[in-house]
Amino acid sequence: MNPILETKNLHKQFGGLTAVDNFSLQIKEGEILGLIGPNGAGKTTFFNLITGFLKPDSGIVLLKGKNITKLKPHKIANLGMVRTFQIIKPFKQMLAVENVAVACLSDRAKRKRNGDDILSKTLKSLRQVEIIPPAENMFKLASELSHGYTKRLDIARALALEPEIILLDEPFGGLGLKETPIMNSLIKRLNEQGLTIIIIEHKMRELMKLAHRIAVMHFGEKIAEGTPKEISKNQRVCQAYLGKEGDELFV
């Protein structure tokens, strides 16, 4: 089967620093792929490259066989690949419900809405990530929501576009004991509904439970790829995570 997303020799240089180094990856439809690697490995830069926020120096990105390398971010989102941000980016001065309504005004959401009005589409996405009920949550300003809720608001906004593939940049970052399992089951549920998901994490614990396949990034390069089990036994991966981070890897 053809991959839903494929990158070929993706390369990005920041001055003298190689952030992403000839990175080739294939993502199959319906899978959860974990992208791991120490801080600064180039994971977020990889997301920026495939979503049009940065232009690669060389290499191509194919979404369902279509070359999207030079497209603007909003074009790529409207093609069905939607991202969230490591540092959450809510529309702070807008209500939670307004945050999601914006996404419902995108071309793709309009096309997919067929008949449904914007508001009911918005409420559906908010329900999907369990921000509502209770209904009063949607009338809070995004800046008044707790960190965990804001993370899910980001995902609700992405879901409103009815994506085929969603890119989550450290969805567990900063989440407490109560929020982590909620996020975990949300991601699992979305995948069961057919959504293809790439998750960036630099800690492995949550990812081991979720991902079907894991790719490991180190200094911009892909150093390993395989099932969670294979990865945890991989020599190079253990070396990359040497020292303090080595403990994080297997907790």
Next chain:
Amino acid sequence: MVNMKNLKENISKRGLIFVIPILLLLFPILTTDYYILTILITANIYAVFASSWDLLGGVTGQFSLGQALFFGVAAYMSGALNLYLGLAPWMTIPLGGAFGVIVGFLVALPSLRLKGAYFAITSLIFPGILATLILMYPDITGGDSGLYGLSSISSEILITYYASLLLMIGSIFVLLRIANSNMGLIFRSIRDDEDAAEATGINTTKYKFYSFAISGFFAGIAGGFQAHLLMFVGPYIFNAFYSFQAILFAALGGIGTIIGSVGGAYLMSILNEVLRDIAEFRVIVTAIVMLLVFRFLPRGLLREITRRLGLPLGFWSGLKKLRRSKDESDS
């Protein structure tokens, strides 16, 4: 915090907003004094000018420091069309607005690459460039002495007053509708986080152009009206002071509220006149009023008043459907 209940109440209290235009319509019953009406006419023009900035700066987050550009170009265009082609004010003012749209598109270009403070500083330069151009072609523009002898709006001050009121109420109504529409929601998302809006599938470039064009139009008709009111337009109109006034009035009323600009413009226009006799203290007293407002009502007069009275401020009009469906399920 907003909740379902006070959102419902807010929507039903929206009618109260009509009290202000009715009072202004009836105002000439109290007095038709030329001097007083002129103050209010000026306030109306500034209300439109400031609210045009508010759509761009306050709602869309494109913090332009050069709003006088739209105002000035349109004033000159209206003046020139009137002087050279003999067009009447009711034609030259909307045509001035159309030139505001064109200038808006041109200014939007640098905003696509320059963000935040960089754009603000760049926008500060444009009016100066225009003023220089005006001085370079005195045969057409009148150079330093400007264009004078333009047709007045009307020889009757009362008619001029009502024309300015119509301009103000009409403009505010349209701008408010835009700010609360789907497009306005997108404008606000661009203000809050442009990258997130792009990631959400919004063509931010396109919507920034819209915002600049709309803002340019309303600043333009305000400029055209001013030219005919004074029967004169000179290069001083590009002074940065004008641009700052637009922001000041909007900020006094409440940035991003559109209608707050009306309060800001009226407050400062009236204050200016009251202080005319003590001209030397005018700047100081004005500064003190500004400081007091920003110190005690940092989010602007309007936000504070509406909060106290529980009146509505703008929100996305799509939420009205919520009330309707709730009412149905309640009953």
